[in-house]
Amino acid sequence: MDKSQYNFEEFNTLFYPKHISMIGASENSKFGSMLYLSAFKNSKWADTFYPVNPKYDKILDWKCYDSVLDIPYPVDTAYISLKIDVIPKVLKECVQKDIPWVIIFASGFSETGDEEGKQIEKELKKIIEGSNTRVIGPNCLGPYNAETGMKFSFTSPIGTPGPVSFMSQSGGHLTQLVDIGVKRDLRFRYGVSFGNQIDLNCLDFLKHFHHDPGTKVIAAYLESFGSADGHDFFNELKETTKKKPVIIWKGGYTSDGSRAAFSHTGAIASDFKLWEAMIKQTGATLVKDNEEFWNTIKTFEILFPKYIPKGRRAGIITPGGGNSVNMTDLFADNNLEVPHLSKESQEKLAEILPKENVNVKNPIDLGAYGFVVDVFIKCIKIVVKDPNIDIIVIPLWPHHLFNYVFKRMIKIQKGTSKPFLFCLPSIADSFELAKKFNLARKILNKNRQLYFLSLRDAANSMALFCDYIDYLKSRNIQIQTD
Amino acid sequence: MDKSQYNFEEFNTLFYPKHISMIGASENSKFGSMLYLSAFKNSKWADTFYPVNPKYDKILDWKCYDSVLDIPYPVDTAYISLKIDVIPKVLKECVQKDIPWVIIFASGFSETGDEEGKQIEKELKKIIEGSNTRVIGPNCLGPYNAETGMKFSFTSPIGTPGPVSFMSQSGGHLTQLVDIGVKRDLRFRYGVSFGNQIDLNCLDFLKHFHHDPGTKVIAAYLESFGSADGHDFFNELKETTKKKPVIIWKGGYTSDGSRAAFSHTGAIASDFKLWEAMIKQTGATLVKDNEEFWNTIKTFEILFPKYIPKGRRAGIITPGGGNSVNMTDLFADNNLEVPHLSKESQEKLAEILPKENVNVKNPIDLGAYGFVVDVFIKCIKIVVKDPNIDIIVIPLWPHHLFNYVFKRMIKIQKGTSKPFLFCLPSIADSFELAKKFNLARKILNKNRQLYFLSLRDAANSMALFCDYIDYLKSRNIQIQTD
Numbered sequence: 001m002d003k004s005q006y007n008f009e010e011f012n013t014l015f016y017p018k019h020i021s022m023i024g025a026s027e028n029s030k031f032g033s034m035l036y037l038s039a040f041k042n043s044k045w046a047d048t049f050y051p052v053n054p055k056y057d058k059i060l061d062w063k064c065y066d067s068v069l070d071i072p073y074p075v076d077t078a079y080i081s082l083k084i085d086v087i088p089k090v091l092k093e094c095v096q097k098d099i100p101w102v103i104i105f106a107s108g109f110s111e112t113g114d115e116e117g118k119q120i121e122k123e124l125k126k127i128i129e130g131s132n133t134r135v136i137g138p139n140c141l142g143p144y145n146a147e148t149g150m151k152f153s154f155t156s157p158i159g160t161p162g163p164v165s166f167m168s169q170s171g172g173h174l175t176q177l178v179d180i181g182v183k184r185d186l187r188f189r190y191g192v193s194f195g196n197q198i199d200l201n202c203l204d205f206l207k208h209f210h211h212d213p214g215t216k217v218i219a220a221y222l223e224s225f226g227s228a229d230g231h232d233f234f235n236e237l238k239e240t241t242k243k244k245p246v247i248i249w250k251g252g253y254t255s256d257g258s259r260a261a262f263s264h265t266g267a268i269a270s271d272f273k274l275w276e277a278m279i280k281q282t283g284a285t286l287v288k289d290n291e292e293f294w295n296t297i298k299t300f301e302i303l304f305p306k307y308i309p310k311g312r313r314a315g316i317i318t319p320g321g322g323n324s325v326n327m328t329d330l331f332a333d334n335n336l337e338v339p340h341l342s343k344e345s346q347e348k349l350a351e352i353l354p355k356e357n358v359n360v361k362n363p364i365d366l367g368a369y370g371f372v373v374d375v376f377i378k379c380i381k382i383v384v385k386d387p388n389i390d391i392i393v394i395p396l397w398p399h400h401l402f403n404y405v406f407k408r409m410i411k412i413q414k415g416t417s418k419p420f421l422f423c424l425p426s427i428a429d430s431f432e433l434a435k436k437f438n439l440a441r442k443i444l445n446k447n448r449q450l451y452f453l454s455l456r457d458a459a460n461s462m463a464l465f466c467d468y469i470d471y472l473k474s475r476n477i478q479i480q481t482d
Numbered sequence: 483m484d485k486s487q488y489n490f491e492e493f494n495t496l497f498y499p500k501h502i503s504m505i506g507a508s509e510n511s512k513f514g515s516m517l518y519l520s521a522f523k524n525s526k527w528a529d530t531f532y533p534v535n536p537k538y539d540k541i542l543d544w545k546c547y548d549s550v551l552d553i554p555y556p557v558d559t560a561y562i563s564l565k566i567d568v569i570p571k572v573l574k575e576c577v578q579k580d581i582p583w584v585i586i587f588a589s590g591f592s593e594t595g596d597e598e599g600k601q602i603e604k605e606l607k608k609i610i611e612g613s614n615t616r617v618i619g620p621n622c623l624g625p626y627n628a629e630t631g632m633k634f635s636f637t638s639p640i641g642t643p644g645p646v647s648f649m650s651q652s653g654g655h656l657t658q659l660v661d662i663g664v665k666r667d668l669r670f671r672y673g674v675s676f677g678n679q680i681d682l683n684c685l686d687f688l689k690h691f692h693h694d695p696g697t698k699v700i701a702a703y704l705e706s707f708g709s710a711d712g713h714d715f716f717n718e719l720k721e722t723t724k725k726k727p728v729i730i731w732k733g734g735y736t737s738d739g740s741r742a743a744f745s746h747t748g749a750i751a752s753d754f755k756l757w758e759a760m761i762k763q764t765g766a767t768l769v770k771d772n773e774e775f776w777n778t779i780k781t782f783e784i785l786f787p788k789y790i791p792k793g794r795r796a797g798i799i800t801p802g803g804g805n806s807v808n809m810t811d812l813f814a815d816n817n818l819e820v821p822h823l824s825k826e827s828q829e830k831l832a833e834i835l836p837k838e839n840v841n842v843k844n845p846i847d848l849g850a851y852g853f854v855v856d857v858f859i860k861c862i863k864i865v866v867k868d869p870n871i872d873i874i875v876i877p878l879w880p881h882h883l884f885n886y887v888f889k890r891m892i893k894i895q896k897g898t899s900k901p902f903l904f905c906l907p908s909i910a911d912s913f914e915l916a917k918k919f920n921l922a923r924k925i926l927n928k929n930r931q932l933y934f935l936s937l938r939d940a941a942n943s944m945a946l947f948c949d950y951i952d953y954l955k956s957r958n959i960q961i962q963t964d
Contacts, residue, residue, distance in 0.1 A: 084838075106838070107838040107839035107849075108837060108838035108839070112837065112838070139839070168804070169804075170802075170803055170804025170807070171804070172802035172803060172804040172805055173804035173805075173808075176804075176805075180911065183911035183912050184911055221804065223807065251804065251807040251808065251811065252807050252810075252811065253811055253815070254810065254811050254814035254815050255814065256810050256811075256813070256814040256819065256820040256821075257807055257810040257811035257814055257815075257820075259810075259843075260803075260806050260807045260810040260811075260820070260841065260845050260847075261807045263803070263806075263841040263843065263847065264803035264804065264806065264807055264841070264847070265803070288811065288815070289808055289811065289812055289937065289938055290808055290937065291936060291937075291938065320652075320654035321652055321654060321742075321745070321746035321747070322650070322651075322652025322653070322654040322655035322658075322703065322733065322746065323654055323655075323658075324742050324745075324746065325652070325705065325733040325734050325739055325742045325743045325746055326655075326733065326771055326772055328734075328736065328738050328739040328741075328742040329733065329734065329735055329736050329738075329739035329742075329770065329771065330771055331738070332736035332737065332738040332739055333735070333736050333739075333770070337738065338738040338739075338742070339738075355590060355594065356566075356588070356589040356590035356594070357589035357590070357621070359742065359745040359746070361741075361745065363742050365742075365745065365746070367589075428916070428919075428935045429662065429665035429666055429923075429935075430665050431916055431917065431919075431920040434913055434916035434917075434920075435913065435916075437913075438913040438916075441911075453911075454773060454936070455771065455772065455773075456771055456773065
């Protein structure tokens, strides 16, 4: 396979393998791999999974082979779970068997800072040179496919498949993202964790996700470019964002963090300002921590390309003056606007609400009437129709977490193309509230509603979405709304 | 009472009233006041509570009076819950009866922007001029006392009393703070919501809390100075922070937010840069949203003055490379440091941990061994003793939320004066996790441990605490550690 001329269809056997081998499989491993093994035993790959380990004849009732060369079938992907010094030998055998995808779990390479690890990385690269074998890792968990349930991550179930494809230099972040995805109904397609990126890298997967019709949103956790060329990545990114958003979490953006990233994936410190400039110039979206990453992916997944706001003008509807001020500050501080409603809307609201302890201009403070569902619903309807408003923001209180309240609010949402944001603050502290919220969450997820557990996250993620839309507009790029 | 020469002891009858009157009491009110009434019926004030309303003879079995002047007892505090146009008449009667504290609930004054409301505010000020009566509000909930359980907020129970006194221009924020306080075991002493501050204001309460020996931490939500003089507030703040921290949440810090604040409490727009400068120069702590407010209060409450870090150097101990990088970025981005451990500590850690997939320098990435409790505990002990480390940060995973794990970690915490931060990310999404966390929370609260539900909040609040300590050091101010 010529590395410069990618055949993207070939990635199919990575994300949809039939024959999988695990080299170094053992029932006695303390961490991780034993869990993977039993997961595969109960999967669709149960009959096409081939453990390799010269120490055993059988593993979990599978026949165990001494070497991949003994497996009497073709192998699509081979996972290597071995100490690093024996990996070169094993990789050579994979090349000999023409295995296209080799995933190296093991750590202990360049990220240790030791000469030995660096040398072995070089050796591995040399082994696959000119061959039909490509390496993912080392120091990674490899591919993930939400549709088939294929994954080498051991904590999370698989959620509903969807349009988000992601790549992560960190296996832990991949696992956490999948876990959060299941809980928040964030819907994935493909994923990959690639660790030290000695061969296949962020550019390869960006290209793949760019051209993959099933991927609508791309998310990446990156500490470095790995074996990719930064300039090539820049160019690919610029083309990709014309069709679909790319959200990049750059790990190690501080100098202490950059040191930590080196110990993690051998990531060589690169100037964060360069990353910032690249991301800005290409219209990609930059995030800087876990919550921001998860919330922003969710926002893009739900809104793109169906709910494109005309502008950055938010209408905030909530009971409580202090809360109104807080929300307005947070939205305005995140480069969104909270403008006055049209005179017409203000008059309509004034007809419904009392004169005292409310605000009909925007933020719409419903005062105590915010707890009267009929009034709340009527007010939302007025704000949705207002020509001065592009985005509807509804901070909810414990009093609103009822099925019949949501049903009415969601009905309004379904009738508009303006983005709707539900905000449910401070739920984590209270078990009683978490219980109540658990029911509400099911309704929200089922109806694919965008909700946040922090007002600040709501404002921030919405602003990042508006930034992307503004970028497209500034380049006269039309969004295909299917 | 001479307003310029405050007798602070007089505030006692505000926070510890015996005789309370409610003017405009009614069993038929739709919102709020009816709930207050029944709460008082079951309180220690049941026999010294006097409803006033000429429409009724009896309310909830209390005798109801036509006017405060008919009450045959002295009255310490009178709450007025009436339409604004009849308030002047009623306030005159309060003055005539020498009632020291009058709390005006009603809204509809200067915050409406209408001339009528402004005029009535002026009239009210005139009525109390030179009298023995002081007004709190209008547009407020008035005083709160965690020790006696006195409050006019209707959602929250009262938690364990403690050292935090707070003032809030918003009644909603007061209620929310008390609610959060109960859930997070944040311990309060006094509180007050004072709305439009036409008479008693933020300066009066700052002075009171400053000189109150039971108050160790002061928190304030402010949209404006109200009737206080900004310069006087500045001077008082500067003196106060020499003895105790003052955390100020300035509502309406954006221009859209400032408009919202006007509609809320009639707060006149003031330049946020001036507030920022004032807060910085006085050593007070500035926060800008609800979560930041709650987390920072909790941090100061738990740490001050017992756990004063020597510097800003954090030791982060966690399983997971990606997570290590994330935490390090967040701490470093918040102006804290994540320095290398001493060579000695690194060697000790290397003896315990494997060579691969870990980091013994700091952040300490335990790899898969982070899930082995004995190893985790040993590593924490080493980091606590390291001379390069001032602050201990422990991001916990669902696997750690067990009684026996906490018990061991808490034991280490009790043996050091270095601040300990437990971080429990992303609990809100999962009901199962919330259930598990509910037990963990009880242990953490009982042991007065500092924990966060967001890594970012942990870093931010800790940095604000270090900022205050640095301010004191830069002024050579000694902290009295009791």
